[in-house]
Amino acid sequence: MAQIFKRFVGTVAVRGVDLELAGGDIHALVGENGAGKSTLMRVLAGGYADYSGDIFIDGALVRVGTPRRARELGIAMVHQELSLVPELTVAENMFLGREAPSRIPGLIDRRIVENRAGAVLEEIEADVSPRQRVGSLSLAKQQLVEIAKGISMNSRVLILDEPTSSLTKREIDELFRVVRTTKEKGVAVVYISHKLPEIFALSDRVTVMRDGQKLSSRPVADWSEGDLVREMVGKSLTEFFPRGQRSSEQTPVLEVRSLSQVPHFAAVSFSVHRGEVVGIYGLVGSGRTRLAKAVFGLSGADSGEIRVNGEVRTIGAPADGIEAGIAFVPEDRRVLGLVPVLDVGKNLTLARLKALSGRAFIDGSREHQLIRKNVRDLNIRTASIRTQVSALSGGNQQKVVLGKWLSTEPSLLILDEPTRGIDVGAKAEIRQKIDALAAHGMAILLISSELPEIMGMSDRILVMRNGRIVAEFARADFTEEAIGTAAIAGRH
Amino acid sequence: MAKSDLESRTAWMGARDGGAEVRQSNLTEALRDYGIYVVLALLVIGFSIVAPGFASVTNFILILLQVSVMGILSIGMLFVILSRGIDLSVGSILAIAGIFSGLIARQDLTVANAALAFGLPILIGLFCGLFNGSLIAWFRLPPLIVTLGTMYAFRGFIVWYHVNPIYQLQSWYRVLGQEKIGPVPIPVIILLAVTALASLVLNRTRFGRYVYAIGGNEDAARASGINVKLVKLGVYAISGFYCGLAGLVFTSRLGAAQSISGMGFELVAIASVVVGGASLFGGRGSVGSTLVGALIMQVVQSGLVMLDVPSPIQQTTLGFIIIVAVGVDMYVQNRRSGGTLAGSIRDFLFGQ
Numbered sequence: 137m138a139q140i141f142k143r144f145v146g147t148v149a150v151r152g153v154d155l156e157l158a159g160g161d162i163h164a165l166v167g168e169n170g171a172g173k174s175t176l177m178r179v180l181a182g183g184y185a186d187y188s189g190d191i192f193i194d195g196a197l198v199r200v201g202t203p204r205r206a207r208e209l210g211i212a213m214v215h216q217e218l219s220l221v222p223e224l225t226v227a228e229n230m231f232l233g234r235e236a237p238s239r240i241p242g243l244i245d246r247r248i249v250e251n252r253a254g255a256v257l258e259e260i261e262a263d264v265s266p267r268q269r270v271g272s273l274s275l276a277k278q279q280l281v282e283i284a285k286g287i288s289m290n291s292r293v294l295i296l297d298e299p300t301s302s303l304t305k306r307e308i309d310e311l312f313r314v315v316r317t318t319k320e321k322g323v324a325v326v327y328i329s330h331k332l333p334e335i336f337a338l339s340d341r342v343t344v345m346r347d348g349q350k351l352s353s354r355p356v357a358d359w360s361e362g363d364l365v366r367e368m369v370g371k372s373l374t375e376f377f378p379r380g381q382r383s384s385e386q387t388p389v390l391e392v393r394s395l396s397q398v399p400h401f402a403a404v405s406f407s408v409h410r411g412e413v414v415g416i417y418g419l420v421g422s423g424r425t426r427l428a429k430a431v432f433g434l435s436g437a438d439s440g441e442i443r444v445n446g447e448v449r450t451i452g453a454p455a456d457g458i459e460a461g462i463a464f465v466p467e468d469r470r471v472l473g474l475v476p477v478l479d480v481g482k483n484l485t486l487a488r489l490k491a492l493s494g495r496a497f498i499d500g501s502r503e504h505q506l507i508r509k510n511v512r513d514l515n516i517r518t519a520s521i522r523t524q525v526s527a528l529s530g531g532n533q534q535k536v537v538l539g540k541w542l543s544t545e546p547s548l549l550i551l552d553e554p555t556r557g558i559d560v561g562a563k564a565e566i567r568q569k570i571d572a573l574a575a576h577g578m579a580i581l582l583i584s585s586e587l588p589e590i591m592g593m594s595d596r597i598l599v600m601r602n603g604r605i606v607a608e609f610a611r612a613d614f615t616e617e618a619i620g621t622a623a624i625a626g627r628h
Numbered sequence: 629m630a631k632s633d634l635e636s637r638t639a640w641m642g643a644r645d646g647g648a649e650v651r652q653s654n655l656t657e658a659l660r661d662y663g664i665y666v667v668l669a670l671l672v673i674g675f676s677i678v679a680p681g682f683a684s685v686t687n688f689i690l691i692l693l694q695v696s697v698m699g700i701l702s703i704g705m706l707f708v709i710l711s712r713g714i715d716l717s718v719g720s721i722l723a724i725a726g727i728f729s730g731l732i733a734r735q736d737l738t739v740a741n742a743a744l745a746f747g748l749p750i751l752i753g754l755f756c757g758l759f760n761g762s763l764i765a766w767f768r769l770p771p772l773i774v775t776l777g778t779m780y781a782f783r784g785f786i787v788w789y790h791v792n793p794i795y796q797l798q799s800w801y802r803v804l805g806q807e808k809i810g811p812v813p814i815p816v817i818i819l820l821a822v823t824a825l826a827s828l829v830l831n832r833t834r835f836g837r838y839v840y841a842i843g844g845n846e847d848a849a850r851a852s853g854i855n856v857k858l859v860k861l862g863v864y865a866i867s868g869f870y871c872g873l874a875g876l877v878f879t880s881r882l883g884a885a886q887s888i889s890g891m892g893f894e895l896v897a898i899a900s901v902v903v904g905g906a907s908l909f910g911g912r913g914s915v916g917s918t919l920v921g922a923l924i925m926q927v928v929q930s931g932l933v934m935l936d937v938p939s940p941i942q943q944t945t946l947g948f949i950i951i952v953a954v955g956v957d958m959y960v961q962n963r964r965s966g967g968t969l970a971g972s973i974r975d976f977l978f979g980q
Contacts, residue, residue, distance in 0.1 A: 434851060455853040464851065472851045475844035477911035486841055487852040489834045496833045540852070 149175040151348040152189075157293060157324040162315065164339035164356070165328045167368055168585055172348035173328045174216075177295045180326075181213035182206030193292070212286025213295040218278050222271030227253035229270050230285040256288045260317045263310070276307035280314055287318060294318060295326040300334060312338055330368070330419060332361055332624055344368055365620045377592025378568045380575040382411055388446070389579035390462075390548045392431065395440030400426035401603035404440070408548060408579040413570065415594030416583045418623050423603040424583045425467060428550050431581075432464035433457035434472075445547060458487060463541035467552040467583070469530075473537035476526035480518050481507040483525045483536050488543040510539035515565060531562020538566065542573075549573065552583045567593060587616055599623050664905050664917050667953065668924050675931035682934055689811065695926040696815035697722075697878045699919055701893055702900040703826045704870025706918045709901050710830070711863045712843040712910025713764065713771035718871045718897055719890035720782035721756045725749030725875030727786055730794040730885025733801035745801055749879075750872040756782060757868015761861035779894065786887045794885040805881030815877045819919075822870065827915040829866075839863060843910025899946075900925055903953040924949070 150172045157163055165173045179187045185201040192198065193209055200206045206213075220229045227250040228235075236248035253266035262280040270278060279299055286294050296315070300308050315338065319325050327339055335342060336356060343353040344367045351367055390408040395401070401423035408414045418424045430437040433451040442449050444460040451457050457464065466472035474483055484507050485492060492503050507521050514535040518528055525536055534554065541549065551570065555563040570593060574580050584590040590597060591614045599607040599622040607622040676683035701718050708715045729749040735741050756778070763774045807814055830836035838859045841849040850856050879885045904921025906913025928949055932942045 453853075454851050455855065458853040466851065471845075472848050475841045475848050475911060477844040477907070478840060482837065482840070486837070486849070486854075489837060490853075493834045496835065498832055498834055498837065500832070 149348055150179065150187075153345070153348075153350045155343065155350065155353075157326060158341075159292065159322045159324050160319055161341055162319050162325045162327055162339045164335045164342045165326055165345065166330055166335060166342060166364065167345035168330065168587070171345040171368075173345050174297055175348075176345070177213060177297065177326060177328060180206070180293070181211055181295055183213075207289055210290060210292035211295070212289060212291040212293070214279060214282040214286065214297065214299060216297050218275070218282060220270045220278055220281060222269070224270060225250075225266065226257075226264055226268050226270055226273070226281050227266035229281060230256070230266075230288050234289075253284070253288065256284045259321075260284060260287060260314045262314055274307070276303045276311065279303075279311065283314055283318065287321070287323070291323060293324045293326065295328070297328045298330075299327075300329070300331065308334070330624070332364060335364075336361070362617065362621075365624065366617055368620065377589070378564075378571045379592075380571050382413075382574055382595065389444065390431070390581070391441075391443040391446075393441040393443075395427070395430060395437050395442065397426060397430050397435065397437045399603070401430075401600070404600075404603075404605055406598055406605060406608075408581050410547075410579055411574055411577045412596070413574050413580045413582055413594045415590040415597040416581065416600055417585075417587065417590050417597055417619055418600035420585070422600040422623070424600050425552055426603075427600070428464065428552055428581065428583055431457070432462050432550060434464070458544055458546075461545075461547040462550065463487075463544050463546035463548070464550045465537050465541055465552060465554055467556065469533055469537045473540075474525050474533060476524070478525060479522045480511070480516065480525050480528070480536055481521035484510045484521075484539050485543060487540055506543055510536075510543060514539045514542075514569065529559070529562070531558035531565075534558050534562065534566060538569065546578070548579045548581065550581045550583075553585065554582070555584075555586070555589060587620060591616070591619070601625075663956070664903070664920050664924070664953075667956075668920050668927065671924060671927050671931070675927065675934070679931055679934040682931060685811075687930070689813065689816070691923070691926050691930050692816045692819070693813045694930065695922050696813075696819040697874050697881070698893065698896055698900060698926070699819045699922045700822055700870050700874040700877065701897040702904075702918050702922045703822060703915060704867035704874075705894075705897040706826070706901050706904075706906060706913055706915060707830075707839060707863045707866045708771070709898070709906050709908060710839050710843045710910060710913050711860060712846070713860070713863065714775060714898070714908075715760065715771070715864065715867045716775040716894045717756065717760060717778040717782055718867065718874075719893035720779050720786070721753050721868055721871035722875040722878060722890035722893060723887055724756065724782055724786045725752045725872040726879040726885045726889050727790050727794065727887055728752055729876055729879050730797060731790070733797040733879070733885075734794060735798070737798065737800040742800065746804070746876060749876040750869060753868045753870070753872020753875065754865055755868070757865040757871070758861065760868065761864030764864060765857040765860040783887075783891075790887055793887075795883075797879070797883050797885070802880055802883050805877055805879070806883070815881060818873070818877060822873065823915055823919055830915060835859065835862060840911050843912075845911070896925065899950050903950055921953075924953070 153172070153176055155176070165177065167173050178184060180191065180200065182200045182203040182205050190197055191200055198209055200209060200211065221232065224232070227246070230253045231249045235244040236252075237243075238245040250266045257264050257266060257280075260280075260283065262277075262284055264273065264277050264280055264284075270281060273281070283294065283296075299311060303311065315325060315327070327335070329335055336359075339356050341353065342356050342359055342364065344351045344364065346368065387410045388407045389410055392407065393405050394403045395405070396403055404423075404427055406414070416424045416427070426435065429435045431442060431451070433454045433456045436452050442451055444462065447460075449456065449460045451460060451462075454464070470476065475486065478486075481503070485503050488506065489498060492499055492506065510516065511518070511521060516528075516535045516539065517532050525533060528536065538554070554570070555566055558566075567589070570580060570582070582590060582593055584593075595611055597609045597614065597619060598605050599609070599619060601623055607619075609619060672683075681687065701722070705715055705718065726749065729745050732741055732745040732748065760771075760775055760778055763769050764771050804814055809817060830839065838849065838854050841852065841854060842856055842859055846856060875890070878889060900922035901913065901918050902908060902921070903924055904913065904917035904919070906918065925946060928946060929942055932945060937945070
């Protein structure tokens with residue numbers, strides 16, 4: 137692959153990556169969330185028609201615009217979300233679209249397909265019967281079926297995207313065995329992961345990506361764990377973190393005591409003070425988003441206590457969270473943040489309508505004032521407040537979500553990945569706004585996968601791993617290596 | 629230095645974003661909001677030219693009278709569709725309301741009878757709507773299944789309860805459906821009143837805003853502190869209320885009540901809402917456009933009758949009008965979000 141670029145609206149996910157894959161090699165592709173690993177591999181697997189750059193297979197230039205073309209070229213990808221049909225059998229799934237015709241025209245011969253599927257499964261030593269219904273298999277077995285499907289198409293390249301994120305230790309071992317068998321058949325395996333132990337156990341070569349670029353690519357023997365962490369999380373030079381005067385008041389706004397939600401997080405205690413930005417760092421799946429949702433009321437906690445401004449609060453629904461003075465800017469603005477078909481103005485006031493209306497009727501002029509204030513304060517660039525919010529750029533949509541929550545005049549603002557997937561300009565503006573809010577005394581809980589961002593913005597950082605807070609750092613003790621290691625170390 | 633560079637870059641991006649959006653907004657947005665009115669106007673002008681007698685005040689008032697029952701049902705349906713639901717039971721609710729209203733309307737005029745004959749159908753409608761709504765909101769059953777079920781259940785009940793038609797309803801009862809105030813028939817006045825009421829609720833109240841929000845993105849609505857279940861219950865209750873009212877107007881206009889009334893009305897009501905530009909995926913649609921959607925259907929039918937087009941061909945024409953109206957609307961929507969004609973045709977053919 138040479139000079140691969142992939143742009144999305146408002147952001148460039150992959151910028152100018154060169155990558156070489158050799159048959160019979162397991163090539164690990166590592167980097168933080170949003171580094172561009174998955175996007176790069178989706179380009180190779182035909183997920184995007186509009187990439188730029190060249191892809192060569194055996195020295196011949198090819199154009200991979202569709203998954204079908206990728207299959208023809210021998211490229212198979214096992215996605216994080218599996219793409220099998222649960223109601224069909226293993227064999228039917230493996231040969232979907234390639235059924236063997238029966239002697240009677242128009243019918244298909246199930247036995248031929250089952251035999252062929254059985255042979256492939258045996259070849260990679262996967263303990264799965266071709267006649268089992270896919271829906272009855274564990275996630276781990278389904279993954280093996282996907283791999284077998286890739287191999288049954290005589291694939292030359294097999295891409296595995298974070299295959300172990302929801303597997304048990306034993307399942308991982310079986311997966312590794314299958315991957316190694318595959319490699320021995322001369323297939324080039326790409327293994328996307330951010331779990332260091334697995335990378336060192338499995339791969340031949342490691343390539344690190346960050347901010348859509350390839351940083352370095354070396355044989356696994358030339359890497360030490362420390363090198364790899366530093367390389368993955370290192371600060372990008374283009375970033376700018378504003379930092380105004382923050383008062384170090386000791387009035388706690390949020391106090392969480394031994395909050396648990398089985399199986400996502402357990403015995404979590406922390407507090408956030410007035411005018412303080414507390415960062416929560418951790419890998420995807422470490423429980424950070426779950427924790428934030430439980431504090432706000434999007435999912436109930438099983439046990440524990442939440443105090444807001446000194447008062448114990450029972451928070452079972454978002455309405456309770458809002459009532460308590462908590463606001464939550466979710467990580468995916470299209471899922472929980474915005475109503476895409478409504479206009480900018482209506483999105484901005486959605487969480488504040490109770491205060492803007494009497495018994496039933498909305499006070500139009502007060503609503504209009506609030507909308508205007510938000511558009512001005514957050515510098516939301518929109519043709520008019522009546523423009524459908526989905527027509528805005530990602531950065532401006534994110535500003536609308538932020539404005540919507542600031543309209544509720546919260547005392548605690550929870551931000552989950554507030555700058556993900558937006559352009560550099562909007563990122564800087566949102567960071568400036570967060571800093572200004574903290575300077576005015578708002579308590580802020582910031583979740584981010586971007587280590588430079590969380591280090592640049594926070595006064596304190598809590599590190600979560602496997603549903604627990606495993607480390608806390610004061611600003612003076614922030615180092616990329618220490619925080620990164622705390623989040624990753626020993627995870628399996 | 630670094631900061632000023634950043635500022636100039638963001639300023640430039642802003643100028644570009646803003647420019648593109650302004651250009652897009654004026655004509656297309658107007659077309660989206662009022663395109664359906666233009667279609668109605670063109671149809672009226674067209675029929676006025678080709679069908680003698682179409683363009684007269686009497687005929688226009690007749691069309692309004694003919695659309696009144698379906699208009700009331702459609703506006704109730706709009707609430708449901710805006711919330712990303714559907715209500716197939718409207719015709720059956722109309723029949724139940726009509727029969728119970730008719731049973732009382734046979735009797736002599738007393739204050740109690742009048743209150744019951746006019747009030748009971750509306751209460752029954754409301755009750756049926758609450759029944760649908762509670763199954764959908766609290767038991768989380770799909771609206772299509774629940775209202776398909778109650779469509780049969782309500783119909784079965786009323787045919788069992790009173791299979792024979794009720795004729796000779798008293799004249800005091802028939803006033804509502806058959807008399808005029810000035811030149812305007814009372815059903816038309818009722819239609820206009822409920823239209824205004826619905827418009828007020830949807831545009832000016834918190835509840836109305838919540839209906840749009842839930843239809844547009846239920847998860848985001850819940851995360852904004854909205855009591856989604858209560859709003860859904862309210863939406864089906866409103867639809868039921870409008871069905872009851874429609875049953876009253878229908879029975880009074882006809883001067884008779886039948887347990888088989890309103891069969892198939894649910895599909896006409898859905899068609900009116902959709903022709904009026906509302907999205908079956910929720911969150912988009914307006915009361916005015918829905919009324920226009922219902923009028924378009926009625927105008928086409930009346931016009932074709934005047935042209936002596938056979939009834940089956942009228943149906944065929946109406947069918948194609950639904951497809952074309954929705955297709956044009958999807959095209960305009962797609963253009964707004966920067967798509968191409970080919971893209972809209974693909975969406976139209978294969979769904980979004």
